[in-house]
Amino acid sequence: MLLFPENSLPKELLIRGLFITGGVLCLTSLVLLVAGAPPWPAFYHLFVGALGSWSKLAQVLTVWIPLTLCACGLLYSFRVGLWNIGVEGQVVAGAIVSTSVLRFGLESGSPFFVIVLAFAGGMLGGSVWAILAGFLKTKGGVNEIFGGLGLNFVAQGITLWLIFGPWKRPGVASMSGTELFPESLWLPTFLSSRLSPAGLVLAVLALMAATWVLNRTRLGLALKGIGSNPKAAYLHGLNPNIYFIFAMGLAGGCAGLAGAFQVTGVYHRLIPVISSNYGYLALLVVMLANYRVWGSPWIAFFFACLNVGSIQLPIVLKLDSSLSGIIQGALVLTTLLVYGLRNDRP
Amino acid sequence: MTDLDLTVLLASIVAGAAPIVLAVLGETISEKGGVINLSLDGSILLSAMVAFAIAYQSHNLFLGFAGGALVGAVMAGLVGFFSIFLGQSQVAVGFVLTLTARDLAYFLGNPYSRLYGPQAGMNPIPWLQDLPVLGPIFFHQSLPAYLSMLLIPLAWWYLYKTPMGLRLRAIGEHPEAAYARGTNTRAIQFWHTVVGGLLVGLAGATFSLCTKTGWGRPQGAEGTGWIALAIVIFGGWHPVKTALGAYLFAFLQIMGIHFQGWWPSVPAQVFQVAPFPLMIFTLIVMHLAQQSSARTSIRGSPWLRGFLRVLSGSAPAGLGRSFRPE
Numbered sequence: 001m002l003l004f005p006e007n008s009l010p011k012e013l014l015i016r017g018l019f020i021t022g023g024v025l026c027l028t029s030l031v032l033l034v035a036g037a038p039p040w041p042a043f044y045h046l047f048v049g050a051l052g053s054w055s056k057l058a059q060v061l062t063v064w065i066p067l068t069l070c071a072c073g074l075l076y077s078f079r080v081g082l083w084n085i086g087v088e089g090q091v092v093a094g095a096i097v098s099t100s101v102l103r104f105g106l107e108s109g110s111p112f113f114v115i116v117l118a119f120a121g122g123m124l125g126g127s128v129w130a131i132l133a134g135f136l137k138t139k140g141g142v143n144e145i146f147g148g149l150g151l152n153f154v155a156q157g158i159t160l161w162l163i164f165g166p167w168k169r170p171g172v173a174s175m176s177g178t179e180l181f182p183e184s185l186w187l188p189t190f191l192s193s194r195l196s197p198a199g200l201v202l203a204v205l206a207l208m209a210a211t212w213v214l215n216r217t218r219l220g221l222a223l224k225g226i227g228s229n230p231k232a233a234y235l236h237g238l239n240p241n242i243y244f245i246f247a248m249g250l251a252g253g254c255a256g257l258a259g260a261f262q263v264t265g266v267y268h269r270l271i272p273v274i275s276s277n278y279g280y281l282a283l284l285v286v287m288l289a290n291y292r293v294w295g296s297p298w299i300a301f302f303f304a305c306l307n308v309g310s311i312q313l314p315i316v317l318k319l320d321s322s323l324s325g326i327i328q329g330a331l332v333l334t335t336l337l338v339y340g341l342r343n344d345r346p
Numbered sequence: 347m348t349d350l351d352l353t354v355l356l357a358s359i360v361a362g363a364a365p366i367v368l369a370v371l372g373e374t375i376s377e378k379g380g381v382i383n384l385s386l387d388g389s390i391l392l393s394a395m396v397a398f399a400i401a402y403q404s405h406n407l408f409l410g411f412a413g414g415a416l417v418g419a420v421m422a423g424l425v426g427f428f429s430i431f432l433g434q435s436q437v438a439v440g441f442v443l444t445l446t447a448r449d450l451a452y453f454l455g456n457p458y459s460r461l462y463g464p465q466a467g468m469n470p471i472p473w474l475q476d477l478p479v480l481g482p483i484f485f486h487q488s489l490p491a492y493l494s495m496l497l498i499p500l501a502w503w504y505l506y507k508t509p510m511g512l513r514l515r516a517i518g519e520h521p522e523a524a525y526a527r528g529t530n531t532r533a534i535q536f537w538h539t540v541v542g543g544l545l546v547g548l549a550g551a552t553f554s555l556c557t558k559t560g561w562g563r564p565q566g567a568e569g570t571g572w573i574a575l576a577i578v579i580f581g582g583w584h585p586v587k588t589a590l591g592a593y594l595f596a597f598l599q600i601m602g603i604h605f606q607g608w609w610p611s612v613p614a615q616v617f618q619v620a621p622f623p624l625m626i627f628t629l630i631v632m633h634l635a636q637q638s639s640a641r642t643s644i645r646g647s648p649w650l651r652g653f654l655r656v657l658s659g660s661a662p663a664g665l666g667r668s669f670r671p672e
Contacts, residue, residue: 035454083437141633142626145384145437146579149572150622157619280445287438320456320563322449329446333424336439340432 016338023334028327037319045316046323050309058193062266063278063304064297065199066091066258070282071289071296072206073126073254078291079214080240080247081227086133086148087255088279089155090126094256096159097125098263099178099270102185103167111184119202119260126256127249129155134248138241144248160272167270177271187265196265203297206254211293213250223247255279281307284332303328355600356483360491363596365390365552365567367494369574370581370588371501372545376422377583378505379538380518380664381429384440385421386546387571388447393417393550395455398561402463410464411490411551418547419540421447426539430532433668444571452563459562466490466556490552497545501585514538518662521669531671549574569618576625582632582659595621632660 029039050060070087077084084090101121105114129151136147162178169179187196214220222243225233230240262274285303289295303324310324369390376383383389393414401410421443429436466488474485484495505511516524517531525531550567558566577595581588598620 031450031453035456085437085441136626136630140626140630141636142629146576146629147626150576150626153569153572153619153622157616161616280441284442284445287442320453322452325449326446326453329442329449332442333439333446336428336434336442337432340428340434 016342019338020331020334023337024327024330027330027334028323031326032319032323035319037317042313042317042319042323045313046306046309046327048309049312049316050305055193056308058190058195060301060304060308061195061200063276063307064301065196065203065265066261066276066278067282067285067300067304068203068297069206069254069258069261070279071285071300072203072210072293073251073258074282074286075210075214075291075293075296076223076247076254077130077251078286079220079227080223080243081230082137082144082244082247084130084133084148084248084251085145085280085283086130086151087251087282088275088277089148089152090129090252090255091259091262091275091279092152092155092159093129093252094122094126094259095263095270095274096155096162096259097256098122098260099162099167102181102263105185106182114185115187115264118264119257122256122260122263123253124256126252126254126259128252130248130252130255131245134245138244156272159270159274163270163272175272177267177269177274179269181268185264186268187261189265194266196261199261199265202257202261206257207293207297214293219243219246281328284328288332288335353479353482357486358600359593359596360483360495361487362557362600363593364488364491364494365549365557366570366574366577366592366595367498367589368490368545368552369549369571370577370592371494371497371585372418372422372542372549373574373578374542374581374583374585374588375501375505375514375545376539376542377578377665378518378662379514379535380521380662380667380669381426381535381539382436382440382666383422383425383539383542383546384437384575385425385443385447385571386440386574387569388444388451389418389421389543389546390550390553390567390571390574391565392421392447392451393547394554394565394567395451395458395550395561397547397551398463398554399455399458401555402458402461405464407464407466407555410555411548414551414554415544415547418550419544422539422543422546423536425543426536429668430536430539433670436666436668448568451565455561455563461560463560464555465559466552488556490548490556493548494552498586498589505585510534515662518664521664521667525669525671531669546571546574573618573621576621579661580621580625580628582628583661584659587659591621636660 032039032042050056070091073090074084074087098118098121101118102114105111105117108114133144133147133151136142137144140147163175167178187198189196214223222233222238223246225236226238226240226243234240258278259274262276262278263270267274281303282300285296285299288299306324306327310321313319313321313323369386373383373386396417397410397414400413401407404410424443425436425440428434428439468486469489469492471485471492475481477485505515513524513529514534516527517529517535521531549570553567553570554561554565573595574592577591578588581591598617601617
């Protein structure tokens with residue numbers, strides 16, 4: 001094509017990378033200039049705010065864990081060719097079930113057991129919510145995008161109802177969520193930071209599982225076959241509907257784990273925005289990673305850095321913290337543009 | 347409920363539904379041509395912010411509305427450009443844009459939050475507003491509300507009674523066939539997507555300048571775009587039915603305040619979720635009604651038949667597909 005005359009792969013990748021980086025920097029600087037802010041200090045504070053100290057890094061990793069869990073889940077659903085936009089609701093469903101497990105376990109003597117159960121419950125909740133979207137597609141003819149979106153809002157509605165109704169704090173119900181769980185039911189953290197080693201292990205395990213299932217098993221091969229050509233896969237004796245449900249179940253399970261982590265490891269209660277938009281963000285992560293496993297954790301880490309780095313922007317520079325979202329969006333858009341000009345799907 | 351209450355209720359439905367009707371009609375037009383503009387939610391917020399900022403700076407409401415419409419058109423143009431000309435997934439582009447536009451609106455709108463700006467007031471139409479019941483409901487409204495009412499029959503007429511509307515629907519159903527017939531599919535899809543976005547932008551401007559005036563985080567229009575997407579499906583991609591869906595939603599929203607009086611423990615946001623289960627239900631009914639085993643049993647029951655005729659309507663067959671004429 002016009003932009004990339006040569007076909008040598010590494011060189012072309014480098015050129016694309018340069019184009020994308022340049023595009024993102026230009027777009028973001030433009031937005032900053034429109035807002036009347038000098039670009040350089042904003043980028044500097046983003047960087048320092050994310051990686052300036054060990055505690056910041058711990059914060060970044062605390063965002064990285066749920067983001068990576070969601071991304072791992074989405075890898076399954078994308079591989080079978082489904083746009084699982086309902087991942088957001090699956091995180092919420094996981095958080096709801098996990099909260100209810102913790103509430104039941106308040107009186108129990110062994111917090112470890114309760115936390116493990118809370119994660120299992122979260123996984124189950126996310127799975128059920130995802131499989132619901134899957135059945136809506138296979139049995140009800142509802143496109144997974146619209147079904148998933150609908151279920152997202154339904155999950156959100158249930159959360160609000162629980163927070164203001166049955167699970168409201170004694171006294172007054174408020175947007176700040178349900179009552180805080182006792183510290184014995186918090187996921188243990190690393191030294192004095194807020195980082196949970198169990199969460200890290202979980203995210204890494206999910207990554208390893210995704211790599212193994214997608215690349216080394218018959219299931220992974222079947223998902224790939226159906227994703228690239230459902231008709232051919234059907235003629236080979238694979239029933240796409242069964243694998244749709246299976247992939248959705250796996251995706252929802254991972255998302256539900258992220259929800260359970262948000263409850264046990266981050267907020268220690270159920271809040272209205274328990275998912276922190278990580279489901280939607282993970283969709284961008286996986287798109288950028290070209291729907292492959294190996295790129296996802298690194299992009300998730302970069303996105304987590306942006307999220308954490310932007311927290312202090314309102315204090316330091318009087319800028320809204322949504323700058324991180326703008327950079328993430330600009331990154332995906334320029335990537336789509338560069339790959340689109342190159343005439344292929346990223 | 348007394349007679350007076352009912353007119354007030356209906357008038358507030360017409361006023362409150364104005365932006366939703368605009369957004370829903372815009373999305374119907376682009377989806378009829380086969381392009382899903384998933385950027386709706388972010389587009390509405392960004393155009394609401396821009397419209398308010400421009401109107402605040404220039405003290406000119408017209409410029410505000412024009413700015414909002416332009417933002418909506420540009421967003422839709424991006425979706426169109428990426429999907430129609432670059433062959434990228436419409437869903438992916440629209441989804442990224444909706445997230446980015448929302449953040450952009452919050453970021454750039456920060457200095458304008460919680461300011462008191464100009465707002466579009468009532469423009470009663472002389473003579474007509476004195477009509478007994480219809481007057482206060484339909485002719486004592488703001489300009490965007492009149493526009494929204496006017497556009498419903500106009501959109502229907504355009505889509506179903508003009509050659510261009512026919513061509514657009516043909517592209518939405520089967521782009522390859524339309525292309526083979528000599529239609530310039532790309533240009534027609536692109537420009538209708540842009541016009542649809544223009545209406546979405548007007549919807550955003552109507553929010554910040556008329557129905558939920560001002561800007562802030564949150565503005566109050568959050569989620570409307572997703573609801574509008576749901577209503578388009580609920581209305582079976584038919585402009586009149588989608589508009590009715592928008593009025594139904596406005597009714598639910600207003601009744602939500604009353605419901606809250608009856609069940610104080612349930613927050614108002616829960617009632618806002620109502621369109622989504624309705625949408626899913628409609629889609630399932632539409633799907634099941636098309637199956638042959640269901641058809642025979644439906645034929646026997648006139649009640650079911652009427653019910654399904656109201657709900658029926660199918661998605662443009664080429665919806666969401668990127669077609670590249672070669």
